[in-house]
Amino acid sequence: MEELADRPVDFKPEEAIGYMHLLPLSEIIATVLGVNYPGTRKVWGIYNPLVKRFGNEYAVLIDASKEEMSQIVDPGIAETIVRVREGKVKVNPGYDGVYGQLVIFKEEEKVKAAPKKPKQRSIADFM
Numbered sequence: 386m387e388e389l390a391d392r393p394v395d396f397k398p399e400e401a402i403g404y405m406h407l408l409p410l411s412e413i414i415a416t417v418l419g420v421n422y423p424g425t426r427k428v429w430g431i432y433n434p435l436v437k438r439f440g441n442e443y444a445v446l447i448d449a450s451k452e453e454m455s456q457i458v459d460p461g462i463a464e465t466i467v468r469v470r471e472g473k474v475k476v477n478p479g480y481d482g483v484y485g486q487l488v489i490f491k492e493e494e495k496v497k498a499a500p501k502k503p504k505q506r507s508i509a510d511f512m
């Protein structure tokens with residue numbers, strides 16, 4: 386095959402259109418929030434304002450700046466969207482009925498989440 390080839394292995398025509406590997410915005414948000422299902426109200430409560438502000442999901446994933454997104458959502462989510470755009474995430478493939486998983490940060494790169502508010506106590510807690 387190599388003997389018959391008329392161009393090098395990594396050849397790319399000048400008029401070839403590039404590509405971007407993108408992931409669904411709802412799955413990116415769900416991963417950041419630690420939610421297993423991207424269809425939760427919590428995820429869509431973040432998704433909808435982003436799409437409303439920038440016009441559509443592709444505009445958020447491709448064109449929106451980190452600073453603009455940080456005005457609408459948590460800076461950690463904006464950072465993750467930028468990391469997906471730049472290809473700085475890893476996708477662990479799925480197998481045999483197990484879905485693949487998005488790995489956004491390596492352990493040393495993880496963004497510290499805001500501390501959780503304490504749960505409201507009930508009268509039963511004091512008895």
